[in-house]
Amino acid sequence: MIFNTALVDALMAGDHADPFAVLGMHFEGGALVVRALLPGADQVWVLDAADGATLARLERCGASAVFAGAVAEPSAGPSEGRAAPFPYRLRVDWHGTLHEHEDAYRFPSLFTGDYGGRPYEAMGAHPTRIDGVDGVNFVVWAPNARRVALVGAFNSWDGRRHGMRLHPQRGVWEIFIPQIGPGELYKFEIKTAFGATLLKADPYAFRAQLRPETASVVHALPAVVPAPPERQRANALNSAVSIYEVHLGSWRRADHGRRWLNYRELAEQLVPYVRQMGFSHIELLPVQEHPFDGSWGYQPTGLYAPTSRFGSPEDFRFLVETAHAAGIGVLLDWVPGHFPTDAFALAGFDGTHLYEHADPKEGFHQDWNTLIYNYGRQEVRDFLAANALYWIERYGIDGLRVDAVASMLYRDYSRKEGEWVPNIHGGRENLEAIAFLRRMNELVCSQRPEAITMAEESTSFPNVSRPLEMGGLGFHYKWNMGWMNDTLRYMQEDPVNRKHHHDKISFGIVYAFSENFVLPLSHDEVVHGKGSILARMPGDHWQRFANLRAYYGFMWGHPGKKLLFMGCEFAQAREWDADASLDWHLLDDPAHAGVQRLVRDLNNVLRAYPALHQVDFEQRGFEWISHEDRENSVLSFVRRADDGSCVLVICNFTPVCRPGYRIGVPAAGRYRELINTDQLQYGGSGVGNGVLATDPSGMHGRAQSLALTLPPLATLMLVLEN
Incomplete structure (x- = not known):
């Protein structure tokens, strides 16, 4: 029936569940009937799309905005001539203005349901x-x-x-x-x-x-980015990885701080700076679209959209391409653990708890007032796992740092007894989230083996960075939150008390090879009242900078890849403010410029000497000289490469110069200082050693030793000259 009051009422109320069954062209009662719902239209005609001929004028259905009419002579069936549906157009009179357009209801479905993991x-x-x-x-x-x-x-x-x-x-x-x-x-x-x-x-x-x-x-799906082999080499476990973590909105601002730099301006300014500083990678705080600036991107609502704060998707891709052209990898912070409650986004998407759990004991994150994905639902797992692949395939991202993995692994994360639901075995592990993470890593590894994933995981959950076939979660790297917490606590101690806390600075080696660790001094360490890294160093002005330089030297000498948040490389003095630029004017002060120069030199030495990066995750790449001199707060150790070459690292964490300090060394010869964090060019006192020859005085179980002058609050790196 061409006109049906109930049908028209349902269409006008927006309450018809299957408008394709009614609108468009249909064979009914021996004729082809066209219906169109066009609020505001005065008259409607059907035109033949082939030649533009007018075939029929549709009649308004009562006082509604539904227009309907037959467009062909009655026929015995849809297979005879013009009785079969054919392409047409609509001409519409909009209050005296004629406009021709295609009817959405004449086009077939394209959805096949088969998308192969994408x-x-x-x-x-x-x-x-x-x-x-x-x-x-x-x-x-x-x-x-x-x-x-x-x-x-x-x-x-x-x-x-x-x-x-x-x-x-x-x-x-x-x-x-x-x-x-x-x-x-x-x-x-x-x-x-x-x-x-x-x-x-x-x-x-x-x-x-x-x-x-x-x-x-509406935006076209970005084209696939090729996977060059050099990117895989740069991400490899035996490569020199030093990551510069960046919040794009506050790294540097334009117009006296009044506006953000856009993606293209960041390509012009950020990328050359990172290359000059010797970092191998840039890690970007989440760039997925998010409604609240103050979340820094960690409460995303548009997982597939680069934030429009800094430009278009093409502009973002230009930033990534510029970094790659400069030999710099790009990592993204990625947030699959939770999402905000904003009404326009995923929350209660179709009127039900579709993406999130219905039970708040499973679906509500109490710390952040956000919702937790339902990892037990296939469509949710596909949505998230494919998103990881999307950024790598479609923007050429080199890897993902997965945020808040601990909150995903445990059902009782940040919950009291009675506030969480056990798994099917009665345990606290989130089996569905674990399966999802393994699936995500499997997808990334199988489809884009050049890319890496990193877990921000703050517990002792086993085998986070071990392969799936070994029962691991399949991440390439894990952030070493324990190392960061212990060593920062140690550095905050007054040097006179450090001998009582000596184990905090040395303990990281006990478990250093249980995972593939990244040593992170991230944005989390310079917010929420913690102050800057510099502000946490004890002592007077000179000692605070000396402590920081010694700490950085120790960090670059320690096994593990390196990560430093923006501003830390020049000793930002105040806590990070996401709404303001970094304090670049501090570089006018020699003390801050000295720290910046040291970080640059540490990155260059890290890259130049395989002993400092090639065997980061195996015991054979590290050997203590001595970790027992707690009285003097001195540590010394050896880093080794596959070819047997080595770098000696000696740290003096007191403000006392120690001439004639003897350490055992692996071999006889002349040792040259690669790094001395007390050099004048870094803002130090200038105490150093230059080149030293060994003598056959046994020390630390070795036949050869060096008599060093240990500068105050300093780290030395020495290499055996050929």
């Missing part, structure tokens, strides 16, 4: 062409919705205009909108099973509006 290739908004007509195909997962419609400026944000087609077997809704393209704003209007209407951004959007606006933006 759902982003089908889900979301994809510019495409059907039957010679350009447009955008939209797909969204909302299995419990009563109805889903696409809204945007192209339909005056009217949810009645473009109700979507349901694929019930997958719980997804789809529609092709002709004659629109990249740059269009859109959302999904979802009517829940309970009758409420929600307006949601696209979880798979490749671009999003700048906050406080929340619409998704």
Whole structure:
């Protein structure tokens, strides 16, 4: 029946669950019937798409905005001539203005449900062409919705205009909108099973509006980035890895601090600086779209969209390409552990707890007032695991630092007794999250073996950075939070008391080879009242800088890859403020400039001497000379490379110069200082050794030894000259 009051009322109320069964062209009662819902239209005609001929004028259905009419002579069946559906266009009189357009309801479905581990290739908004007509195909997962419609400026944000087609077997809704393209704003209007209407951004959007606006933006799926072998070599366990962690909004600001640098300006300024400083990688605090600046990106709402704060997706890709051209890898902080409760995003997406757990004991993160993903749901696992691959494949990202892994591994994380739900075995481990992390790492390793993943994991959960086939989680690296906490506590002690806390500085070696560790001095150590790293060093002005330099020397000599948060490389004096630029003016002070020069030289030495990086994760790459001189707060050890070459590291953590301090050495010969953190050029007192020859005085169980002058509060690195 062409006209049906109940049907028209349902369409006008936006309450018809299957508009594709009604709107568009259908064979009914022996004729082809066209229906169109066009609020605001005065008249509507059907045109033949082949030649533009007018085929019919549609009649308004009562006082509604539904227009309907037959466009072909009655026929015995749909296979005879023009009785079969054919391409057509609509001419619409909008209050005296005529406009011709394609009807979204004449186009077939493109969704096959087969996306081979890359759902982003089908889900979301994809510019495409059907039957010679350009447009955008939209797909969204909302299995419990009563109805889903696409809204945007192209339909005056009217949810009645473009109700979507349901694929019930997958719980997804789809529609092709002709004659629109990249740059269009859109959302999904979802009517829940309970009758409420929600307006949601696209979880798979490749671009999003700048906050406080929340619409998704049509953008083409970025092309796949080739995987050059040199990137895999740079990420390898035996490479020199020194990471510069950056918050893009506060590294440096333009116009006297009034605006952010954009991605292209960062490519021009940040990348050359990182290269000059000798870092191998830049790690970016989350760049996925997020609504609240104060979250620093750790509460993302658009996992597939680079934040529009700093430009377009193409601009972000330019930043990555510029870094690669300079020989610098790019790592992203990635947040699969939780998401914010903002109404426009994932929370209660289709009126049910779709992405999150329904039980707050499982689905609500008490520390951050956020929601926890339901890792037991296949579509959620696919959404997240594919996102990890997306950034690597489509932007050439070299690796992901996975945030808050500990909060994912344990069901009782930050919860009291009675506030959490045990797993099926009655234990505290989150078996579903563990399976997800293993699957994510497997996907990344199998599809992009040049890339790496790093876990920010603060507990002693075993085998985080061990391969899947060994029962591990499959991460390449794990942040060494224990080392960071112990050594910072040690450095905060007055040097006169350090002999009572000597184990804190040496204890890291006890477990240094149980995982593939990164030594992190990250943003978390310079916020929330902790002050800067420099501010935590004891003593007067000179001693604070000397302590910091000695600490950095120890860190670069210690087994493990290195990570330093921006500003720490020049001894930022105040706590990090995400709303302001770093204090670059401090470099006018020789003390700050000296620390910056030291970090640059440490990075250059790290890269130049394999003994300092090649065997970071095996006992054979490290040997104590002595960790027992707690009375003088002195440590000494050897770092070794595969070819047997070595670097000696000696640390004096008291402000006392120690002439004639003897240490045993691996071999006789002349040893030259590579690094002396007390050099004048670094702001030190200038006490040093230059080149020293061994003598056959036994020490520390070795036949040969050196008599050194240990500078006050300093670290030395020495190498045997050939």
